[in-house]
Amino acid sequence: MKRLRIAKPYGPNCIVQKVECTNHLLRNYINRLRDLTSKRKNSKGEPIPGYLRKCIQTRLLRLRYAVTEAVKYNRQLQTNIPYETRLMVLKSDLVNGPNHVFGDHTNCRQYFCQGTKEGNITKYNLLVY
Numbered sequence: 001m002k003r004l005r006i007a008k009p010y011g012p013n014c015i016v017q018k019v020e021c022t023n024h025l026l027r028n029y030i031n032r033l034r035d036l037t038s039k040r041k042n043s044k045g046e047p048i049p050g051y052l053r054k055c056i057q058t059r060l061l062r063l064r065y066a067v068t069e070a071v072k073y074n075r076q077l078q079t080n081i082p083y084e085t086r087l088m089v090l091k092s093d094l095v096n097g098p099n100h101v102f103g104d105h106t107n108c109r110q111y112f113c114q115g116t117k118e119g120n121i122t123k124y125n126l127l128v129y
Contacts, residue, residue: 022071030064059101066097066112073111 004016037057041047056063070093077086096107105113 026064026067030060033060062101066101069112070094
């Protein structure tokens with residue numbers, strides 16, 4: 001990137017910026033989660049219980065789907081909404097995705113889910129560690 005900015009191959013008025021691909025970001029997201037499920041200890045050296053690792057591993061595709069739905073919704077937002085507001089909405093949806101997948105629907109938006117279903121066991125309290 002630095003070489004491109006210095007060389008300015010497209011002229012002095014064109015600024016070169018790196019644009020991340022959605023598929024690339026999703027692949028990195030899932031790969032990092034998959035790495036978490038294979039490690040027996042966290043970065044502090046504390047053991048991670050096997051049932052937590054298994055719980056994350058079984059929900060990898062649902063976690064990815066939560067991210068794709070949040071991005072899809074953000075793309076559909078009206079263009080007259082300020083960019084900063086759209087960014088804040090996207091961030092809150094991305095942060096809430098794992099909560100939704102593991103059963104905590106308190107912060108879910110209506111486009112994403114309709115709340116807790118009857119007889120649904122909340123797995124969220126398993127992950128509070």
